[in-house]
Amino acid sequence: MTATPNVIELSQQLIRCPSITPVEGGALTLLEKILTDLGFTCHRMTFSDEGTPDVENLYARLGSSGPNFCYAGHTDVVPVGDAAAWKVDPFGGEIIDGVLYGRGAVDMKGSIACFVTALAAFLNKRGRDLDGSISLLITGDEEDVSINGTRKVLRWMSARGETLDCCLVGEPTSNARLGDMIKIGRRGSMNGTLTVRGTQGHTAYPQLADNPVHSLVCMLHAISTEPLDGGSEHFPPTSLQITSVDVGNPVTNVIPADARAMFNVRFNDLYSSKGVLDWVRERLDRVGGRYDLDFKVSGESFLSKPGPFSDLVVSSVANVTQQTPELGTTGGTSDARFIKDFCPVAELGLLNDTAHKVDEQVPLSDLTQLEAIYGGILEGYFKA
Structure with a gap:
C-alpha cells in the first residue's frame, strides 16, 4: 500500500x-x-x-x-x-x-x-x-x-x-x-486586425485625401451592432468585441494614411471560424473601402x-x-x-x-x- x-x-x-x-x-x-x-x-x-x-x-x-x-x-x-x-x-x-x-x-x-x-x-x-x-x-x-x-x-x-x-x-x-x-x-475564439487604407492629406483639403478613420468607424459599427446569432441549445450567443482602435496620429491637422482596429469573436457551434470570417467580410464589403483583414484562430x-x-x-x-x-x-x-x-x-x-x-x-x-x-x-x- x-x-x-x-x-x-x-x-x-x-x-x-x-x-x-x-x-x-x-x-x-x-x-x-x-x-x-x-x-x-x-x-x-x-x-x-x-x-x-x-x-x-x-x-x-x-x-x-x-x-x-x-x-x-x-x-x-x-x-x-x-x-x-x-x-x-x-x-x-x-x-x-x-x-x-x-x-x-x-x-x-x-x-x-x-x-x-x-x-x-x-x-x-x-x-x-x-x-x-x-x-x-x-x-x-x-x-x-x-x-x-x-x-x-x-x-x-x-x-x-x-x-x-x-x-x-x-x-x-x-x-x-x-x-x-x-x-x-x-466557444471558439478568433482575433481580427482590421486595417483600413486611405490617403494622407491636410484636414483643410479633405477633397484631396481619403480619410480611413471615417470608413473604419462605419465598418466597426457594421460588425458590432448586428448580432451574429441568438445562441444555440448549449451555447450563448456569439459575441464580437472591439478591443482596440488605433490611428497613431499625433497631430490634428493631418488626415492619416491608415487606421487600425482589433476585435475578438467568441463563437458558438453555429459557426466555424471560416463562417465568422465570411460574416465579417460581408459586412465590411457592404460598407466599402480599401482594407486588410488579418485574423488568428485560437480554437474552434x-x-x-x-x-x-x-x-x-x-x-x-x-x-x-x-x-x-x-x-x-x-x-x-x-x-x-x-x-x-x-x-x-x-x-x-x-x-x-x-x-x-x-x-x-x-x-x-x-x-x-x-x-x-x-x-x-x-x-x-x-x-x-
Whole structure:
C-alpha cells in the first residue's frame, strides 16, 4: 500500500514550485515522483518549435488495456504581476483562516492535487489491477501559446498507438460555488486586425485625401451592432468585441494614411471560424473601402454531447455537494479544444473568481470536496 498524499500539503508543494509559463519550476518533477511511486509509467518529454520556448510535459499511465480514463491539466501559471500587491508570497503556499493562497491555487495546481490524492486513495482501496487504464496528461504551456504542450503530447500518443476513451480536464469551471458548472464544450475564439487604407492629406483639403478613420468607424459599427446569432441549445450567443482602435496620429491637422482596429469573436457551434470570417467580410464589403483583414484562430467551438461520461461527473458532484451542476460552454479556451478530437471531454475544477488575480486563493474545504468528487468519478468509472 502506498501512502496517500495529503491534498492540502500537495497543493502547497505545487504552489511552491515557481512554474511561471513556460518554466517547469519543479512541478512536473514532483508529480512524476508521486505517480511513479503509485505504479505509473511516466514519460517526460520536451517539445520545441521555431520562435517558441521549449516546454516540458508529462504523460503517465497505469495499465495497458482499455478503456483509458485520462485526467488533463497544466502546472504552468501566469506571472504574479505586482508581487508587492499580494498579502502573501505568491509562491509561499500560505494558509490564512482556512484559505490557501498562491499563484496556481485554483488555476490549476489545486485541482491537480485533488485528482492525484483522490487517485492515490482509490488505488490504495482498489489495487492496481484495474479493468482498464488511468492516465494523466500534464502540460507546461497552457497559459502560453499552447504549441509545445498538449497537442504535441497527443500527437506523440497517437504515434505510439495510445488512445483515450474519456478525459476529465481540471480547469477552474465553478462560478458561485464548487461544482456548480461542468464544461462540456467551449466557444471558439478568433482575433481580427482590421486595417483600413486611405490617403494622407491636410484636414483643410479633405477633397484631396481619403480619410480611413471615417470608413473604419462605419465598418466597426457594421460588425458590432448586428448580432451574429441568438445562441444555440448549449451555447450563448456569439459575441464580437472591439478591443482596440488605433490611428497613431499625433497631430490634428493631418488626415492619416491608415487606421487600425482589433476585435475578438467568441463563437458558438453555429459557426466555424471560416463562417465568422465570411460574416465579417460581408459586412465590411457592404460598407466599402480599401482594407486588410488579418485574423488568428485560437480554437474552434466544440461540444461533447451529454452522455454517460458527463452523467457520471454530474452524479459525483451531486453526491458530494447535494446540488446538481449546470452543463455549460462559457469561459475562455482551454486545452480541451485539442483533446476533444480524441475522446469525450468534461471539465470540472475549482472556483474561477480569483484565477490570474492578485491573492489567488482557494478555501481548504473546496479542496477536500473536489478531492471527494474526483474520487467518486474514479469509483463510478471503474465499478468493481
